[in-house]
Amino acid sequence: MPYLDPELILDRFATFTREEVRPAVTDDEFVHAQVGSMASTLQFLAGEVGGREAAVRTQRRTLTDRLDELEAVLDRNEIDAPDVRAALEEGHSEIGAADGSTEEVEEILLSAADDVLAAIDDELDGERAAIVRRPLYEFLRTRVDQQLGMLGREGDE
Template sequence: MPYLEPEHVLQQFASYLNEDVRNAIEDDQKFVQAQVGSMSSSLNFLSRELGGMHVALKTQQRRLHCALDDVEDSLGEDESAAAVADAITAARADIERADATNAREFEQELTTAAIAVFEAVNEELDDADAQQARQPLYDFLDTRVQTQLDLLGRK
């Protein structure tokens, strides 16, 4: 059975309620018509919210992958750089294993992966190298905050 995106399923239910069920209710049942219309509106709202969450998480995931690439590119060849590279490899593996269908857990996994790399950078690199390596991770955090604000309808 193919995977159906929850936002698409909710949109289909909302359309069915609004176009088929609501139109089948007798005119003397205005209250029931209004209730079905309200339910349809709620399902449409949830559909848009889920769709927006999916887009936000994909945006965060892409930005984190880019940040990890940028951190890796900024590393030297010494032993401390190898420890940070190992943390990046582990973070990538954790992201790959994460269940992307569970939005809350997936977002937590993205954040946990970024924090693990932050910690490795702070522990292993000297001040100048650490500052340079942290910048892409800060950019990821900026993207994360901005996508959350966008979901809330704020700027």
């Protein structure tokens, strides 16, 4: 997901304020204006960081559930797909072990989903592939909805 980099924004904001704005304003008007502006910026960034973390937690939960459902689809439809099952197992393992920054966890989620989809494409075809792929579409919908939510827009429900 495209995210703002809070550290970079804060650094650029501080640099601009220190080097451009402060020299142009010589009295306490500067301090009063900057306190309000900084508070607004920090509140926005806090929302972004919290929203990003919540979005990735939701995606992680959804992908884990969809991988379980995909395995159940294989069982119900008696589809023999050892490579897909291996990708599912590896995906569960990677997701379970994912620990790091929000961006790192999100990359692991995307990699796991991509690997499972690639295994489906390589091993299955036609209607069987479509049936097995279907559970992962919910993960993709959740991902898009989370991105839209970060942008302040509603997803398609």
